[in-house]
Every structure is written in structure tokens, then in C-alpha cells.
Amino acid sequence: MYEIVAKEALAPVTTRLLVRAPEIAAKARAGQFVILIVDEHGERIPLTLADWYPDEGLIDIIFQQVGKTTMHLATLGPGDALYALTGPLGRPTEVRNYGTVVCVGGGVGIAAIYPIARALRQAGNRVISIIGCRTRELMFWEERMAELSDEPFVCTDDGSYKRKALVTEPLAEVLERGGIDRVWAVGPAIMMKFCSLTAMRYGVPIVVSLNSIMVDGTGMCGACRVEVAGQTRFACVDGPEFDGSQVNWDLLIQRQRLYLDKERLALERFQQKEQCRCQATLGGATNAAR
Numbered sequence: 708m709y710e711i712v713a714k715e716a717l718a719p720v721t722t723r724l725l726v727r728a729p730e731i732a733a734k735a736r737a738g739q740f741v742i743l744i745v746d747e748h749g750e751r752i753p754l755t756l757a758d759w760y761p762d763e764g765l766i767d768i769i770f771q772q773v774g775k776t777t778m779h780l781a782t783l784g785p786g787d788a789l790y791a792l793t794g795p796l797g798r799p800t801e802v803r804n805y806g807t808v809v810c811v812g813g814g815v816g817i818a819a820i821y822p823i824a825r826a827l828r829q830a831g832n833r834v835i836s837i838i839g840c841r842t843r844e845l846m847f848w849e850e851r852m853a854e855l856s857d858e859p860f861v862c863t864d865d866g867s868y869k870r871k872a873l874v875t876e877p878l879a880e881v882l883e884r885g886g887i888d889r890v891w892a893v894g895p896a897i898m899m900k901f902c903s904l905t906a907m908r909y910g911v912p913i914v915v916s917l918n919s920i921m922v923d924g925t926g927m928c929g930a931c932r933v934e935v936a937g938q939t940r941f942a943c944v945d946g947p948e949f950d951g952s953q954v955n956w957d958l959l960i961q962r963q964r965l966y967l968d969k970e971r972l973a974l975e976r977f978q979q980k981e982q983c984r985c986q987a988t989l990g991g992a993t994n995a996a997r
């Protein structure tokens with residue numbers, strides 16, 4: 708069991724959990740992820756290592772509540788424990804001194820781009836960061852990103868905070884100026900696709916982190932199959948980072964939707980169960996008050 712030490716609501720649907728996992732904290736590197744199971748009946752879900760503290764034996768995971776398991780995870784807090792946790796998984800980011808790099812994070816992808824940007828900065832790169840969310844209330848870790856950036860950009864799709872733009876707009880402007888050696892982009896598949904197309908237009912290499920559906924995370928089940936440069940690759944062991952200019956984005960997006968019906972059903976069942984549990988608790992409280 709992996710104890711949850713702290714919990715923080717970063718946005719209405721985004722939660723940070725600090726989890727005791729000394730072995731993972733000791734080995735974690737930028738770009739890697741964990742697979743966790745919430746309870747003994749739970750499914751396995753992959754989440755990026757957003758940060759880690761080897762001396763304290765702690766790791767940070769940040770997740771958006773999008774379905775059954777992430778909503779279940781959000782009900783846990785300090786004193787609770789995760790049933791299972793495996794990691795660090797995946798190939799770490801190839802950190803080198805490239806020169807000037809652009810790190811783009813979209814939505815919850817900000818959690819994943821943060822350790823990558825930090826490692827690239829520590830390796831001597833000049834880091835330009837671009838973070839974007841749909842709206843103001845979804846923004847988080849802006850200060851953390853600004854601290855490690857030589858030039859930070861912040862935008863929202865609806866203009867409710869800082870610049871009204873999709874992340875591809877400042878990305879294109881920065882690339883237009885020239886002198887960029889490499890781009891990293893992490894976020895929704897559609898965002899990474901358009902960042903890749905933008906970087907390709909300027910002939911600049913781009914690395915993306917693919918969020919395909921995963922089960923075992925060890926290259927055995929094939930669930931995370933993606934197509935890169937016309938070849939089948941497994942995102943969990945060959946990635947999750949790949950050359951964005953070579954990814955078959957349409958296949959990735961199509962495969963992400965494979966289990967939509969089942970995911971919807973699982974969420975409905977979970978919500979019904981939670982409602983029953985709340986009613987039972989409220990009923991108990993009312994009876995006790997009488």
C-alpha cells in the first residue's frame with residue numbers, strides 16, 4: 708500500500724496527490740510515469756511523475772478527473788493509501804544541451820512538461836515555456852514554470868487569463884524568430900498534433916509524449932500500440948516520448964476512443980455507488996442527530 712501524504716486541489720477538476728513511494732522517488736527521471744490501482748477492484752491507469760523528492764521518499768502525481776478511476780482517485784486524501792503503484796515506467800526524456808528549446812504544456816500536460824523543462828534547463832538549455840488551458844480556473848503551476856523559464860508564455864483559449872490564444876500561436880511566433888533547436892509538447896493529442904505540424908512547418912524537431920490507453924505498462928498487452936514512422940511501437944516501453952513529426956495522430960485519436968461506451972458505463976456505475984454511499988452516510992448522520 709502506498710500512503711497518500713497530502714492532497715491539493717489545483718483546479719476544480721485537477722488534483723495533486725503527494726504519495727509515499729521511496730523506491731520510485733529514488734529512480735524517477737523526467738518523462739517517466741507510474742501505473743496505479745486505486746483499490747482491489749480497480750483498473751490500472753498511467754499518470755506522469757510530475758515531481759519527486761528522493762530524500763523524503765515522496766512523489767507527486769497530478770490528474771484531471773475525466774472518468775471513473777480518476778474520479779475515484781480524487782475521493783482519496785491524506786491517511787488513505789493506493790492499492791498498487793508501479794514505476795518509474797517508460798523511457799526518460801533524452802536530456803542534452805540542445806541550445807534553445809521550447810516546452811509546451813496544455814491543460815494537465817503542464818504537470819508532465821514541468822519536470823522535462825526543469826531537466827532541460829539543468830542541462831544548460833535556454834528554455835522558452837508556453838503553457839495554456841481552456842480557461843483561467845484550469846491553470847496551475849504557472850509560477851513553477853516561470854521560475855525555470857528564460858521566456859514564459861501563458862495563454863487561455865477563451866482569453867479569461869493572460870493572452871487569448873491556443874498554444875500553437877506563441878509557438879509559431881517563437882519559431883518564426885528562429886534560433887530554436889528543439890520543441891517538446893505534452894497535452895491532449897489534438898494539441899500535440901497541431902504543435903507538431905507547426906514545428907514541422909519551421910523544420911524544427913519536436914518531441915511529444917503520447918497518452919495512449921495503457922494496461923500493463925510493460926510491453927506485454929499491446930493496448931498502448933501507436934504508429935510512429937510507419938512502424939508499430941508500444942508507448943509504454945518504446946515511449947512515451949516520440950518524434951511528433953512521425954506520429955500517426957489519427958490512429959492515436961481513434962484508439963483513445965475505443966472504449967468510450969465502457970468508460971461511460973463504468974463512470975455511471977461509480978457515480979450511482981457514490982450517491983448510495985453518500986445517502987447512507989447522510990441517513991446515518993441524520994439518525995445519529997435524532
Ligand SMILES: Cc1cc2nc3c(=O)[nH]c(=O)nc-3n(C[C@H](O)[C@H](O)[C@H](O)COP(=O)(O)OP(=O)(O)OC[C@H]3O[C@@H](n4cnc5c(N)ncnc54)[C@H](O)[C@@H]3O)c2cc1C
Binds near residue numbers: 752917
Ligand atoms: C504515459 C501516460 C501518462 C499520463 N499522465 C497523466 C497525468 O499526469 N495526468 C492525467 O490527468 N492524465 C494522464 N494520463 C491519462 C490518464 O491515464 C487517463 O486520463 C486515465 O487513465 C483516465 O481514466 P478514467 O477511468 O478516469 O477515465 P476513462 O473513463 O477511462 O477515460 C476518460 C478518457 O481518458 C482516456 N483514457 C482512458 N484510459 C486511459 C489510459 N489508460 N491512458 C490514457 N488515456 C486513457 C479515454 O480515451 C477517455 O477519453 C496519462 C496517460 C499516459 C498514457
Ligand code: FES
Binds near residue numbers: 926927929931
Ligand atoms: S500498456 Fe501494454 S504493451 Fe504498453
